[in-house]
Amino acid sequence: MWEELGAIRGIWDDPWCLGGDFNVILSQRERSSQGRLTGAMRRFAQIVDELELLDLLLQGGALTWSRGRNNQAWARLDRFLNHFSGVAQSRLPRPTSDHFPILLMGGGLRRGLSPFRFENMWLKVDGFKDLLREWWQGSEVRGRASFRLATKMKELKQKIKVWNREVFGRLEVNKNSALQQVEY
Known part of the structure; x- marks a missing residue:
């Protein structure tokens, strides 16, 4: 357990x-x-x-x-x-x-950052799957299989977050800005 x-x-x-x-x-x-x-x-x-x-x-x-x-x-x-x-x-x-x-x-929980969600749109970006493979294979972790999997997933999540900001910017901010422009 x-x-x-x-x-x-x-x-x-x-x-x-x-x-x-x-x-x-x-x-x-x-x-x-x-x-x-x-x-x-x-x-x-x-x-x-x-x-x-x-x-x-x-x-x-x-x-x-x-x-x-x-x-x-x-x-x-x-x-x-x-x-x-x-x-x-x-x-x-x-x-x-x-x-x-x-x-x-x-006493109630304060909401922190929104949870990580994998976006299907990333799969349509040229080279993204290759990046995933490179990041996954480039991470060397020792320990039990469950520990290795969890650690590699956590590392992969961080790399995807950075990549997403570099490629797409902050999606929520961009979306809100686009919605405001459409309203006028």
Whole structure:
């Protein structure tokens, strides 16, 4: 699953969030029994770091799971991991489960740049397909297949954006200017 998330992250510029019961903790402080650091814990922390996810402060309590009378064993297994700011997570009361529900509260998202969209008109430009092939083959990336694909797609996207500005200018500005001229 982690490799797939890395691949998605490589081509996804919009804000995103992961949430749920990860069944693993990020650090020893997040559980009652002090044991050794496991491989799963190290991998989880590495993924959070690599994907540049924010582990938000949990309001309303530090634990999200407990077992036994008087909560003899507890841990923070549930969380939201975000790739944007302006949100908070809060632990809610636990009616029956051994997990506390978590509420993710947002203050609204600010729209950033518009997402990348491949324009079919580019395929009609002489030499564009050759440029694509050259850019794709000229990019050398090491790692798993999903990581290589995501990284090459991200690099290709950036090169296409620059090429588009050089060849066509800013399409939205040009379109609005042309529409204003037609109105008069």
